[in-house]
Amino acid sequence: MSRSSLLWFTNNLRLDDNSVFNAVSEDTKLHCIYIHDPRIELFFHLGEKHLSTHRAQFLQQTISTLDQQLSTLGQCLHKIDGDYLESLTRLVQQHSIDKIVTSRHTGSYEQQAIKAIAKRFPHLQIVVEETATIFQESQLPFALSDLDNSFTPFRKRVEGLVIDQPVTAPTSLPPPILQSSIRKPVELTASVHGGEVAALRHLETYFNSTAPLTYKETRNALDDWQSSTKLSPWLAVGALSCRRVIARLSEYESQNGANESTYWIKFELLWREYFQWYALHWGDRLYAFKGPHNRNPLTSYYAERFRAWREGHTHYPIINAAMKQLKATGYISNRARQLVASCLVHELAIDWRYGAEYFEQQLLDFDIASNWGNWQYLAGVGADPRGHRQFNLEKQTEIHDPQHRFIKSWDGNKDCQTTALFDYYGDPLWPVYK
Structure with a gap:
């Protein structure tokens, strides 16, 4: 039967290991789209309506790269600005679409749009592929409703599962319903450039080095490019498949030997995996002040304290x-993220959601599940069985920056504000009820 299909790209902006292409391979015509819903740039707690320059540029590079890749298969990517549901509705009606294929997403807006479009057009076939996780839900040895409340028991239950090999990129696609005119040339110059081409290049560069053999020892460095994999920006937008990373890691271990560091790369990927399922399991509770277990943090909102935190003018160099590095580059290390989150929540007593939103705005590697799940964890309202994760910032400085090279490099000692100044300006502006 003749089918006109709509392929909606969301968090799967790549050709490699992307099962959505299998779902459209037999269709007659295909319309490939990416929808930019303005709500993703609406930061309620920050009172702002824009992504950081770094994140916006990385995303645009990724979209443009995918468009160029699709052009080699006779296809094109249409970027649409508008509400998810209304954009899908218009396209279904304009092009007589009878099937929508997309990737499973942890975002509430994306999930709501798929449910609503299915209800609005009962004749539509809706295909939702799992492209952002190592495992399919059907492979998990438990129902999603029985997801473990913390990472360690989850890891023990899935670590021994067989991981499917990544599927190869498509060699052909159905012809386009409508040609695109958004194509722009993509030049790969920066070390962190959006798109699958840059992602696969970086993957090979990393695993052609000795860095994986020392990952566990170096991963907590604050300002060293080779200290960690730096794969997260491409994983976050779906320009790189986590299964492709696992496959390349296994190949590396077979050639160079496995050790605790190479295992730790997989360990961190399993952390990412846990938060993907955590987000799908808890839904909107991912954004709740008290978290999924109704734990009440003793925090509020202090405008001056938050401003000092985001601008890098706190009492802590x-x-x-770290905050100046984040604003300047769109990236900080995992250890730095833990420290600045701990500071915001436990030292400055600020509602963790403000920090989560600021990270969402700024980070190149923003991922809904990992970002909000980790912030809940640090705030003591999420997946941490201890319920409280506070770092001694002076001790952490002694361990990770004993010579103050990182602090000096990013002017951490400049314009520090005292605790007394925080207290003077720091009355909470509004109470937190939920």
């Missing part, structure tokens, strides 16, 4: 350095 290591925090200031």
Whole structure:
């Protein structure tokens, strides 16, 4: 039967290991789209309506790269600005679409749009592929409703599962319903450039080095490019498949030997995996002040304290350095993220959601599940069985920046504000009820 299909790209902006292409391979015509819903740039707690320059540029590079890749298969990617549901509705009606194929997403807006479009057009076939996780839900040895409340028991239950090999990129696609005119040339110059081409290049560069053999020892470095994999920006937008990373890691271990560091790369990917299922399991509770277990943090909102935190003018030089690095580059290390989150929640007593939103705005590697799940974890309202994760910032400075090289590099000692100044300006502006 003749089918006109709509392929809606969301968090799967790649050709490699992307099962959505199998779902459209037999269709007659295909319309490939990416929808930019303005709600993704609406930061309620920050009172702002824009992504950081770094994140916006990385995303645009990724979209443009995918468009160029699709052009080699006779296809094109249409970028649409508008509400998810209304955009899908218009396209279904304009092009007599009878099937929508997309990737399973942890975002509420994306999930709501799929449910609503299915209800609005009962004749539509809706295909939702799992492209952002190592495992399919059907492979998990438990129902999603029985997801473990913390990472360790989850890891023990899935670590021994067989991981499917990544599927190869398509060699052909159905012809387009409508040609696109958005194509722009993509030049790969920066070390962190959006798109699958840059992702696969970086993957090979990393695994052609000795860095994986020392990952566990170096991963907590604050300002060293080779200290960690730096794969997260491409994983976050779906320009790189986590199964492709696992496959390349296995190949590396077979050639160079496995050790605790190479295992730790997989360990961190399993952390990412856990938060993907955590987000799908808890839904909107991912954004709740009290978290999924109704734990009440003793925090509020203090405008001056938050402003000092985001601009890097707190009482803590290591925090200031990290926040200035984040604003300047769109990236900070995992250890730095833990420290600045701990500072915001436990030292400055600020509602963790403000920090989560600021990270969402700024980070190149923003991922809904990992970002909000980790912030809940650090705030003591999420997947941490201890319920409280506070770092001694002076001790952490001694461990990770004993010579203050990181602090000096990012002017962490400049314009520090005292605790007394925080207290003077720091009355909470509004109470938190939920």
